Amino acid sequence: MGRRRAGDDPLNLAGTRLSWRWNKFWYRHRDGRWEKVGTDVAEAKRKAAIYNGDRRDYGTMAYWLDEFLLDCDARVASNDLAKRTRDDYEENAVELKVFFGKMTPEAVTPELVQLYLDEGKRAGRAVRANRERACLSSCLSWLIRKGKTTIRINPCMRASGIQRNTEKPRDRYVTDEEYLAVYDCAPAPVRLMMELVYRTLQRPESDMTGWTAANVRRRGDQKVLRVTQNKTGQVLEIELTGRLLEMIEQAIGPNPVLHQPIVHTADGNAYTYSGITSMLTRAQAKARKRKGLENMPSFGFRDLKGKGATDLWLSGERIERIQMLCGHRHKSTTETYVKARWRETVAPNSIQPGQKNVA
Structure with a gap:
């Protein structure tokens, strides 16, 4: 097989350890193992950057949230996690990276988590902030289990003193x-x-x-x-x-x-x-x-x-x-x-004080 011509790399995969085969991107690990990393070139390069260890934000919450999502991908592949849950994590991670992205896990305190929830409520996204807190909590718990952080108590848990935003249950009953x-x-x-x-x-x-x-x-x-x-x-x-x-x-x-x-x-x-x-x-x-x-x-x-x-x-x-x-x-x-959806009319208390029946 002849050498690839210079410039024959339209997707700029050189140095990423990525290859395009069978309509998918594949990453070649250093132990020789090949891993499917999807069909989107940007997502494939993001995963390759993490595996290659050449990201400048190594050790930050932005980095660890991406690592957490990679672990979720593996759990989905082994039927240990629903894909819907993994996709929800990815959606929730977007705003988390804006607020916590440059911090290390050790810098995430209960006070900051509470501030995030309070700011979400003031911005009219109280429920969404709750969901994002749950995603952050799952990521931090994963870091603790894997021994990738020195924190031992998850700052997102109620035991840390935080209070989630109040949620009103959906109570629409269609007659x-x-x-x-x-x-x-x-x-x-x-x-x-x-x-x-x-x-x-x-x-x-x-x-x-x-x-x-x-x-x-x-x-x-x-x-x-x-x-x-x-x-x-x-x-x-x-x-x-x-x-x-x-x-x-x-x-x-x-x-x-x-x-x-x-x-x-x-x-x-x-x-x-x-x-x-x-x-x-x-x-x-x-x-x-x-x-x-x-x-x-x-x-x-x-x-x-x-x-x-x-x-x-x-x-x-x-x-x-x-x-x-x-x-x-x-x-x-x-x-x-x-x-929560049923509205039933009930009779009021009609007992006259002093006239109760005694069994």
């Missing part, structure tokens, strides 16, 4: 009247999405848009919908019966295309979540005009998961079954989730 009115005004893909969320209680934004005919399996005489919950990594098989079976079979047709999304466009492609959400928003606007619901608050597909869980609870279904469908780790989370 039957609202659901049916919007359903009647919605196009077929939105109707399908509405029913899938309501009946399966899965996460529409992270899981459902990726379901295909391949998720429909057979267990003996029973068809099931086999899904992997992106957030938890839990594999769940949902029985396909009644209306759920009918609408999925109608969506995939008599000759299913294996990897075609169940909720798909006219040409068979997947919808983006923002795209199909916009269609739901337009259907609500039509329902307000046509169905006399001018004051109907907006709702999203995620609210239909809450409606489905609440309706199951009101029908007497066991909370453990609802918990399994929702993918909640703790039963108390499911109880809070459904009860």
Whole structure:
């Protein structure tokens, strides 16, 4: 094999230990091992810079957050971490690098973490600041476990004295009247999405848009919908019966295309979540005009998961079954989730003081 011509390096990979093979970038470690580092050249070079040890910010939180993400990549590859969680970490790390990026882990104190939370609240991003604190906490805990820092107590934990920003739980309950009115005004893909969320209680934004005919399996005489919950990594098989079976079979047709999304466009492609959400928003606007619901608050597909869980609870279904469908780790989370959405009128205390019945 002849030598590569001078200048034959359009991606400027020289000195990075990166190679482009089989439509991917590969990094060659010093022990001879090759590692896939993705298809994006900037991301591949970022990882190579960390492995090569030639970053000028070595030892800072910016550096360690990137190292933490690399460890998360390895955990995703070994099915030890959900990809959704890893992606959330990467998103949350952006603002963390702005505030903490030039500090060493030892310089991150509970006072600074509290300041970060307080500034986030003042900026109108209280909940996002909470999520970013959780990401920072996970990174610092990883550093402590790996022995890469001298700190021994995580400054992000409540034991350090910090107080997270108060979060108001989502409590929008979509009434039957609202659901049916919007359903009647919605196009077929939105109707399908509405029913899938309501009946399966899965996460529409992270899981459902990726379901295909391949998720429909057979267990003996029973068809099931086999899904992997992106957030938890839990594999769940949902029985396909009644209306759920009918609408999925109608969506995939008599000759299913294996990897075609169940909720798909006219040409068979997947919808983006923002795209199909916009269609739901337009259907609500039509329902307000046509169905006399001018004051109907907006709702999203995620609210239909809450409606489905609440309706199951009101029908007497066991909370453990609802918990399994929702993918909640703790039963108390499911109880809070459904009860926050239900508004029931109760009779007041009618006992007259001094006239109580004594058993």
